Amino acid sequence: MTDKKTIIVGKDQISIDDVIAVAYDNAQVQLVADDHWRQRIQRGADFLDQLLEQDGVIYGVTTGYGDSCVVSIPRHQVNELPVQLLRFHGCGLGENFDHRTARAIVFVRLVSLARGFSGVSLALLERLVWLLNQDMMPVIPSEGSVGASGDLTPLSYIAAVLIGEREVSYQGQVISTASLYQQLGVEALTLRPKEGLALMNGTAVMTALACLAYHRACQVSHLSSLITACNVIALQGNPSHFDEVLFAQKPHQGQQRVATWIREAINAEVEHTAQSSRLQDRYSLRCAPHVIGVFEDSRAWLEQMIGNELNSSNDNPLIDPDELRVLHGGHFYGGHIAQAMDSLKIMVANCAELLDRQLAQLVDDKMNHGLPRNLTGASDERLPLNHGFKAVQIAVSAWTAEALKQTVSASIFSRSTECHNQDKVSMGTIAARDCMRVLTLTDQVVAACLCASQQALQLRLAQDEQLRKQKQLSETLHVLKLWVEQSFQLVIEDRPLQATLQELVQRLADLQWLRNEADQIHSR
Structure with a gap:
């Protein structure tokens, strides 16, 4: 059980033991090398682009969130909406989850998004895999979720790290994400229209x-x-x-x-x-x-x-x-x-x-x-x-x-x-x-x-x-x-x-x- 292994995400069922291996043993993570799966991921992202071009109404993409779903988002502001979402949810308090638990949370969110029904890009999934394999974990406060619409506030800390904001735990130190990206020469990810919502609107914290x-x-x-x-x-x-x-x-x-x-x-x-x-x-x-x-x-x-x-x-x-x-x-x-x-x-x-x-x-x-x-x-x-x-x-x-x-x-x-x-x-x-x-x-x-x-x-x-x-x-x-x-x-x-x-x-x-x-x- 202590032998390191690689967990393949995207095709087969993931087990509780796989989560333990990632959390406790720093198991490496890979996306499945399957063209059909990659095409499926791309189809979901392309379909969202198509709807946007057709001025389709998409909750959380061309509308506000929750009770604000009646608010229309102008087309030129659609790309800003995911960033606004993760920023206003940056209000978590309480003790931070430890590094091991953060690994489990990021991995569990990856597993869900990699199923291909969330409309996210392959680039987003690859960045989550990179965070896990670099052992660069978002610092996530433990308090602030009511468990629906999922774990919005704690998961916003994953989304924030992807765009280069807030803090990460890396090599035993807590450091600002922006400064670490600069040290490593890494560019922050630009979230596509639904990707902030896809990252945050789920049960990854409680499930991990x-x-x-x-x-x-x-x-x-x-x-x-x-x-x-x-x-x-x-x-x-x-x-x-x-x-x-x-x-x-x-x-x-x-x-x-x-x-x-x-x-x-x-x-x-x-x-x-x-x-x-x-x-x-x-x-x-x-x-x-x-x-x-x-x-x-x-x-x-x-x-x-x-x-x-x-x-x-x-x-x-x-x-x-x-x-x-x-x-x-x-x-x-x-x-x-x-x-x-x-x-x-x-x-x-x-x-x-x-x-x-x-x-x-x-x-x-x-x-x-x-x-x-x-x-x-x-x-x-x-x-x-x-x-x-x-x-x-x-x-x-x-x-x-x-x-x-x-x-x-x-x-x-x-x-x-x-x-x-x-x-x-x-x-x-x-x-x-x-x-x-x-x-x-x-x-x-x-x-x-x-x-x-x-x-x-x-x-x-x-x-x-x-x-x-x-x-x-x-x-x-x-x-x-x-x-x-x-x-x-x-x-x-x-x-x-x-x-x-x-x-x-x-x-x-x-x-x-x-x-x-x-x-x-x-x-x-």
Whole structure:
């Protein structure tokens, strides 16, 4: 998964994995070398020219935008209109999207425009490819889109960079586009009449975020399952809760997959843990497959919803290059992404809540079945002074609470905007941003629980001679242990864990566990 590859745009379907490759691995991008495709792109652009010569009325080309569609644009001002559009939308605020996310956004917009139904020129598509391959990304503020008519304001920052305005992120620095073009001897692009609207009137921001969120959620799901397995062993849990026959009786395949992950991960310890005197563990252990499995069972429809939007023409109007028609519609509406992201953030936050409850068991000597209070590794003499994971558990509770707070549906908060032309909007971009925030908070919970579960597991092994005499941890948990130990060493004496947690959170943000797993599967 870490091998660089080239993504061909313009003919075949683009996958969520392709977006990840462009965003995370700086994969190169090429337009398809196909004469038929190039002729199709040209036909759409030529058809617009033909309509202009015939004094045809074209929304956003010879008219104003939105509620201003009743305003006619004189023929001699048509070429100025795209620049006016991108300039008055230059009002984004909030934190800027990071460089990786900007790459995903530019790529997703390219994929849509390259379908050939937007009336843009080949030169525009080639310039977007050039930006990606030069790794010269527009600086895009994250706030200001209601998700219809698409992501107008954030996407205006791509359009502005094409004409040499605003700022770009290049070689680790933020620099004005005009000065960088001058340094490189590059001429700014002149936008054709519909190209400003085609760039901006679409769902590229929310869809790019959805692609990134989906992969991060896959990582959360798998790691939540393996952390649960560690905690089952550390808490002397009952392995029969994950029995294959038991889960065959509730045939959710994703839920069964999670039960299998946990069952196989604790397999080496079954003989010992089967001696547990408890028939039933608390829900956060016993029902972990049921909690995590909701996401695993939702993966198919999430991939479909995100993938369909990714491979769609979603600006307005569309230009049919085959029948030579102008098609007015509302494909910029991001309802499917809004629903996917509102749903996904709930699934992810539930994983955070699950791990939070497991950690509460681990640190509480009233319920952790003989582990040291707060998981401290201190000697008996130093025990009164040391508090182990006490503060970490408080922090996890805070991060979990904030994640749960973010799960209120964004899509139901539609606002009537733009003189009531946009009177029902999707809020898809806000839903996607909420989901990314939930994922960041959940990554913090995962990082803390990775450390705590490893601490608990080692403390249990140290005090349980029978368990030590058995064969080693399963291969999966051994790999997990080594992966965590790259950042975390057992806490004997209290020490600040901020730097450790930050390092783990960054590795999670880089999808290192998910990519490590993919590389291992590929090498087998």
